[in-house]
Amino acid sequence: MSSETPSPASRDDASETAVQIDGVTKSFAGTVALEPVWLKIRRGEFLTLLGPSGCGKTTLLNLVAGFLEADNGELFIDRDLVTQVPPHQREIGVVFQNYALFPHMSVAQNVAYGLRTRRVAKAEAERRVRETLELVKLSDFADRRPRQLSGGQQQRVALARALVIRPRVLLLDEPFSALDRNLRTAMQVELKEIQSRLGLTTVFVTHDQSEALSMSDRIAVMSRGRIRQIGTPSEIYDHPQNQFVSTFVGDANLFAATLVSREGGAARITVGKTPFEVQTFQDALPAPGPVSLFVRPEQCRLTEAGQPATVTARVALSVYQGSHAEVHLDCAEAEEGRVMLRVPASAAPKPGTDVGIELPRTGPAIYAREEEGEPA
Amino acid sequence: MKKSLLDHVLDWTGRIVLTAIVGFVLLPFVVVAIASLNESAILSFPPDSLSLRWYANAFEYRDFAEGLVNSLKIAAFGALIALVAGAGFAYVLDRYDFALKGLLNGVLMSPLIIPNFTIGLGLLILSAAASLPRTMWLVVAVHVIIVLPFVVRSVYVSLKNFERGYENAAESLGATPGRVLLTITLPLLMPGLISGGLFAAILSFNEFTASLFVVNQRTQTLPVAMYNYVREYADPTLAAVSVIYVVVVAVTLLAVHKLFRLEKVLNVE
Ligand SMILES: Nc1ncnc2c1ncn2[C@@H]1O[C@H](COP(=O)(O)OP(=O)(O)OP(=O)(O)O)[C@@H](O)[C@H]1O
Ligand SMILES: [Mg+2]
Numbered sequence: 001m002s003s004e005t006p007s008p009a010s011r012d013d014a015s016e017t018a019v020q021i022d023g024v025t026k027s028f029a030g031t032v033a034l035e036p037v038w039l040k041i042r043r044g045e046f047l048t049l050l051g052p053s054g055c056g057k058t059t060l061l062n063l064v065a066g067f068l069e070a071d072n073g074e075l076f077i078d079r080d081l082v083t084q085v086p087p088h089q090r091e092i093g094v095v096f097q098n099y100a101l102f103p104h105m106s107v108a109q110n111v112a113y114g115l116r117t118r119r120v121a122k123a124e125a126e127r128r129v130r131e132t133l134e135l136v137k138l139s140d141f142a143d144r145r146p147r148q149l150s151g152g153q154q155q156r157v158a159l160a161r162a163l164v165i166r167p168r169v170l171l172l173d174e175p176f177s178a179l180d181r182n183l184r185t186a187m188q189v190e191l192k193e194i195q196s197r198l199g200l201t202t203v204f205v206t207h208d209q210s211e212a213l214s215m216s217d218r219i220a221v222m223s224r225g226r227i228r229q230i231g232t233p234s235e236i237y238d239h240p241q242n243q244f245v246s247t248f249v250g251d252a253n254l255f256a257a258t259l260v261s262r263e264g265g266a267a268r269i270t271v272g273k274t275p276f277e278v279q280t281f282q283d284a285l286p287a288p289g290p291v292s293l294f295v296r297p298e299q300c301r302l303t304e305a306g307q308p309a310t311v312t313a314r315v316a317l318s319v320y321q322g323s324h325a326e327v328h329l330d331c332a333e334a335e336e337g338r339v340m341l342r343v344p345a346s347a348a349p350k351p352g353t354d355v356g357i358e359l360p361r362t363g364p365a366i367y368a369r370e371e372e373g374e375p376a
Numbered sequence: 377m378k379k380s381l382l383d384h385v386l387d388w389t390g391r392i393v394l395t396a397i398v399g400f401v402l403l404p405f406v407v408v409a410i411a412s413l414n415e416s417a418i419l420s421f422p423p424d425s426l427s428l429r430w431y432a433n434a435f436e437y438r439d440f441a442e443g444l445v446n447s448l449k450i451a452a453f454g455a456l457i458a459l460v461a462g463a464g465f466a467y468v469l470d471r472y473d474f475a476l477k478g479l480l481n482g483v484l485m486s487p488l489i490i491p492n493f494t495i496g497l498g499l500l501i502l503s504a505a506a507s508l509p510r511t512m513w514l515v516v517a518v519h520v521i522i523v524l525p526f527v528v529r530s531v532y533v534s535l536k537n538f539e540r541g542y543e544n545a546a547e548s549l550g551a552t553p554g555r556v557l558l559t560i561t562l563p564l565l566m567p568g569l570i571s572g573g574l575f576a577a578i579l580s581f582n583e584f585t586a587s588l589f590v591v592n593q594r595t596q597t598l599p600v601a602m603y604n605y606v607r608e609y610a611d612p613t614l615a616a617v618s619v620i621y622v623v624v625v626a627v628t629l630l631a632v633h634k635l636f637r638l639e640k641v642l643n644v645e
Binding site for chain 1: 541542544545547548549551552553555559562566
């Protein structure tokens with residue numbers, strides 16, 4: 001379980017914790033959507049739940065919002081126990097994937113809705129609606145109906161509507177998935193700016209790893225109802241704690257290897273018949289035997305065939321990418337039979353060429369072999 | 377885009393079939409409308425000479441005027457009661473799970489299976505046994521039973537298509553369940569409710585079989601008054617009433633259309 005508990009204990013100071021999820025579980029009619037989940041979200045942090053479709057991201061978010069009731073476990077917001085508190089008393093802002101803007105109200109009325117339920121005085125409410133619409137650059141659209149707005153504008157109304165109530169936590173469920181690429185990038189920047197300006201505790205759901213890497217203070221990578229690793233984007237990318245995280249975030253090359261002996265993070269392994277000594281970034285390694293050796297494309301180097309201490313492979317395809325070329329190699333020692341490397345576009349080898357792959361001495365990882373489809 | 381021969385054939389057969397269907401549906405009304413203009417005192421077709429005297433007769437005949445007022449009142453009250461009750465039932469069916477839910481649903485839908493005259497007869501026997509006076513409310517009760525399934529269905533379908541995200545959004549913004557219902561759910565369901573109520577009113581306005589059992593001279597509805605008339609006279613007055621009838625319903629629909637946009641109410645937008 002060490003890989004799934006949050007990093008250093010000193011940072012989990014109670015006064016800094018905005019949301020605490022303690023062993024929360026959820027099943028739907030016998031299907032387990034969430035295994036017991038523990039998670040502490042710090043005040044003011046931008047935390048992303050990242051994972052493939054169906055891994056339980058929305059379920060976890062809905063539990064925090066109160067739209068679903070947990071089967072087990074407790075939930076705290078600002079140290080208040082809220083497990084049984086209905087959503088309208090949780091003071092949480094939610095931005096939905098399809099925006100869920102009230103179609104029978106104008107933009108201003110949508111934004112004012114949360115103030116009217118709180119009986120904020122009229123003048124004060126008007127001022128806050130105006131300010132919030134300014135914040136999301138929609139001042140000129142106050143009297144429009146949601147359906148008269150573009151997708152990006154609707155998205156900003158949804159954000160304004162959630163922000164105007166000054167929520168204790170802002171939850172966003174794949175808010176940008178309906179937007180085209182350019183708009184998406186623009187909205188990512190805008191959200192990140194607003195979030196850090198307001199110092200808002202934010203939980204953001206996405207299955208887009210680049211979105212997660214670029215926006216988050218921390219990422220919780222989920223699969224099958226569990227948090228597989230939680231850490232900063234660079235911790236997740238550079239030091240994935242298990243094979244699932246290593247392949248889900250970024251490009252990964254996995255080699256079938258045999259672990260001969262280990263000492264701390266150092267190991268003797270063989271890949272095919274070639275012996276290697278590697279220093280991994282891990283503190284502990286699996287037991288000797290069949291293992292997976294994980295290397296990022298940028299950690300490998302292409303050499304001529306037959307060099308000592310290389311893995312042999314044959315070029316299947318070079319894909320021109322402008323600044324570089326992606327070289328796809330057939331390699332008997334690779335777990336999927338394929339390895340991918342990046343080389344300068346001018347140095348791309350021809351398909352059919354035999355080459356060697358030079359593996360890094362430091363920086364890779366060794367994982368216990370995972371059963372097909374069943375993450376360890 | 378160039379059309380192939382097949383497209384043309386399909387296009388034209390389509391038009392012909394459509395015209396035939398529309399003509400077939402409208403045929404009875406056209407025949408009756410023409411017959412209503414017949415000068416002579418027999419319901420014959422085609423008329424020998426034209427006149428509006430039967431319209432005058434229709435307006436002067438007291439049973440029709442009273443019947444129309446009765447029918448309008450009964451339709452209005454019946455539709456309103458059925459709408460409130462039906463919407464409530466539909467909401468419960470959609471939102472809550474409980475034992476005997478299937479049974480309740482079945483009971484609510486049973487008027488679709490039980491013929492109208494059985495419902496009328498049943499309430500006639502019941503009111504006689506309980507020696508209830510034969511008031512307008514007895515007729516309203518019969519009509520509510522008959523139109524309720526249609527209202528429940530109509531509202532239930534709107535609820536099924538309703539995006540729950542709106543309610544979640546409102547809740548997260550601090551709205552209590554009651555407030556969510558009043559400010560979000562009901563306004564957004566309004567088209568479904570109006571269409572349910574409208575269908576109920578029209579069904580009630582047209583209802584004859586069950587009403588026949590439970591009305592008396594004072595409470596008789598327009599269809600019953602027409603039936604009683606045709607048993608005594610065979611002149612074109614009834615044809616004239618039919619035309620007036622259609623005009624009343626059409627004007628009502630048009631008014632709804634002007635007020636709420638009919639396409640939206642009928643969910644064909
Ligand atoms: N209301 C429900 N009834 C039954 N099963 C559900 C329900 N909601 C979610 N599930 C199941 O729970 C699991 C997790 O669903 P969830 O919606 O949390 O996934 P997700 O990570 O948000 O996926 P996506 O990226 O596709 O939105 C899935 O297997 C899903 O089928
Ligand atoms: Mg989801």
